[in-house]
Amino acid sequence: MLGGLAAERRGMDVSNEGLSALDQMVPVSRRTLHDELVGRIRDLIIEGHLAPESRIHEGQLGQALGVSRTPLREALKFLASEGLIELVPGRGAVVRRLTPRDVRDMLDVLAALETTAARLACQRASDAEIASLRRLHDDMMGYYATRTRLEYFKRNQAFHAGLATLSGNAFLAATHEGIQSRLRRIRFVGSDAPEKWAGAVAEHEEMVSALEARDAERLAAVIARHLEATWVRVQDVI
Amino acid sequence: MLGGLAAERRGMDVSNEGLSALDQMVPVSRRTLHDELVGRIRDLIIEGHLAPESRIHEGQLGQALGVSRTPLREALKFLASEGLIELVPGRGAVVRRLTPRDVRDMLDVLAALETTAARLACQRASDAEIASLRRLHDDMMGYYATRTRLEYFKRNQAFHAGLATLSGNAFLAATHEGIQSRLRRIRFVGSDAPEKWAGAVAEHEEMVSALEARDAERLAAVIARHLEATWVRVQDVI
DNA sequence: CGCAAGAATGCTGTATGCAGGATTACAGGA
DNA sequence: TCCTGTAATCCTGCATACAGCATTCTTGCG
Numbered sequence: 001m002l003g004g005l006a007a008e009r010r011g012m013d014v015s016n017e018g019l020s021a022l023d024q025m026v027p028v029s030r031r032t033l034h035d036e037l038v039g040r041i042r043d044l045i046i047e048g049h050l051a052p053e054s055r056i057h058e059g060q061l062g063q064a065l066g067v068s069r070t071p072l073r074e075a076l077k078f079l080a081s082e083g084l085i086e087l088v089p090g091r092g093a094v095v096r097r098l099t100p101r102d103v104r105d106m107l108d109v110l111a112a113l114e115t116t117a118a119r120l121a122c123q124r125a126s127d128a129e130i131a132s133l134r135r136l137h138d139d140m141m142g143y144y145a146t147r148t149r150l151e152y153f154k155r156n157q158a159f160h161a162g163l164a165t166l167s168g169n170a171f172l173a174a175t176h177e178g179i180q181s182r183l184r185r186i187r188f189v190g191s192d193a194p195e196k197w198a199g200a201v202a203e204h205e206e207m208v209s210a211l212e213a214r215d216a217e218r219l220a221a222v223i224a225r226h227l228e229a230t231w232v233r234v235q236d237v238i
Numbered sequence: 239m240l241g242g243l244a245a246e247r248r249g250m251d252v253s254n255e256g257l258s259a260l261d262q263m264v265p266v267s268r269r270t271l272h273d274e275l276v277g278r279i280r281d282l283i284i285e286g287h288l289a290p291e292s293r294i295h296e297g298q299l300g301q302a303l304g305v306s307r308t309p310l311r312e313a314l315k316f317l318a319s320e321g322l323i324e325l326v327p328g329r330g331a332v333v334r335r336l337t338p339r340d341v342r343d344m345l346d347v348l349a350a351l352e353t354t355a356a357r358l359a360c361q362r363a364s365d366a367e368i369a370s371l372r373r374l375h376d377d378m379m380g381y382y383a384t385r386t387r388l389e390y391f392k393r394n395q396a397f398h399a400g401l402a403t404l405s406g407n408a409f410l411a412a413t414h415e416g417i418q419s420r421l422r423r424i425r426f427v428g429s430d431a432p433e434k435w436a437g438a439v440a441e442h443e444e445m446v447s448a449l450e451a452r453d454a455e456r457l458a459a460v461i462a463r464h465l466e467a468t469w470v471r472v473q474d475v476i
Numbered sequence: 477c478g479c480a481a482g483a484a485t486g487c488t489g490t491a492t493g494c495a496g497g498a499t500t501a502c503a504g505g506a
Numbered sequence: 507t508c509c510t511g512t513a514a515t516c517c518t519g520c521a522t523a524c525a526g527c528a529t530t531c532t533t534g535c536g
Binding site for chain 4: 477478479480481482483484485486487488489490491492493494495496497498499500501502503504505506
């Protein structure tokens with residue numbers, strides 16, 4: 001997302017360098033109603049406008065979003081597969097509540113993915129990519145200094161996503177992103193006290209320097225520690 | 239699945255030992271059309287009846303399965319989120335083709351998950367659970383001896399799923415299961431030559447004995463080796 | 477004979493209608 | 507007062523209908 005690590009190249013690139021330009025061309029991305037709805041509903045859940053355990057009223061939500069029930073239902077099925085909501089037969093969709101156990105389990109999986117990504121990134125990432133992650137980190141430091149919470153938080157998320165991307169393993173990055181988005185709400189409300197940020201920022205700094213040194217083991221160790229600390233920082237808001 | 243490691247307890251358990259019986263009660267599971275369809279279509283893809291890259295004709299498939307387009311479309315959205323099919327705007331659903339790169343990436347993620355599960359299982363799993371996995375392994379050995387491919391293959395899958403379950407991390411197990419199901423087809427056609435099984439069987443044997451000794455590092459090492467070997471075994475069928 | 481433009485067909489995307497089951501409200505009895 | 511049985515209401519699950527875009531076929535022209 002931010003920082004251009006996984007830059008979206010959309011639309012037409014008309015520069016004609018033989019056929020290579022055609023190969024790189026990405027199909028025109030039309031924002032479909034489906035994607036739109038999935039995104040909107042996901043945000044509604046993550047931002048807490050749809051409370052955990054609450055049932056989702058199809059007619060009501062459909063009217064609120066200005067669409068009929070059909071595309072809405074399809075979007076709900078999609079989100080159900082992501083695990084954000086649960087489909088109860090005969091009773092429709094219910095917003096899933098994350099138990100402390102769920103969060104703990106997800107953080108452990110996240111740690112497994114990120115440490116793996118770390119090892120891969122240390123051997124595969126280019127210097128330019130690493131520099132790019134460093135810039136993102138510096139960027140985040142700026143918002144840390146001014147206590148700009150939302151922007152700080154976004155960079156934080158982008159940093160972890162960026163690390164996953166640097167692994168060069170697209171599937172890993174996608175899986176990581178999926179889990180991270182499900183934890184977003186928890187982590188966001190868990191970051192309401194800026195004094196909690198200090199530790200996280202220090203750990204990020206250590207991660208970047210380990211990555212720049214391409215010290216895989218140190219990087220993996222810091223990541224494990226970082227997510228362990230995240231668990232502590234987040235624990236009281238679940 | 240097989241072996242009772244994650245035994246499904248369905249129906250009513252009417253034994254009244256205070257309230258604990260009520261707590262353990264699982265809501266009555268009704269097979270919904272949605273689940274039915276998701277399962278059927280997933281199998282159609284995994285078993286190769288729906289070829290990669292081919293478009294899915296909604297009217298046609300719906301008629302073949304005896305349902306209207308609405309529930310069918312909803313099932314397709316669900317599967318799209320799992321990554322088995324791709325939703326192309328204006329052109330419907332297309333069966334996703336796994337590139338060698340995809341498979342390699344997925345195996346790396348699987349390795350990350352299974353080694354993590356291994357470490358957790360070594361410290362958390364009960365002796366009974368480990369014994370249960372051992373039985374599953376012995377069971378598999380029987381089918382190995384008689385070269386009963388399908389049954390052998392099922393136990394093989396169940397073995398890995400069982401290991402993930404023993405981690406005690408339900409989210410890890412679910413994530414693992416999702417990836418494994420997407421790789422199922424590749425691994426199945428990759429196991430057509432029984433002479434390939436010998437290595438896999440030996441590795442499984444080593445895994446079980448490492449688990450019984452609760453030697454986390456050895457177990458993790460074997461798993462990494464096992465999945466590396468899987469990559470080799472599978473490579474020529476992609 | 478090949479190519480391009482236009483028409484025709486077919487399919488997807490969305491809306492709406494209807495049946496069956498779930499939830500709620502209420503009344504009667506313990 | 508609380509529980510149980512019943513009726514009414516509401517909502518979900520599925521089918522069908524229609525509009526708009528893709529694709530394909532056809533026809534005319536170079």
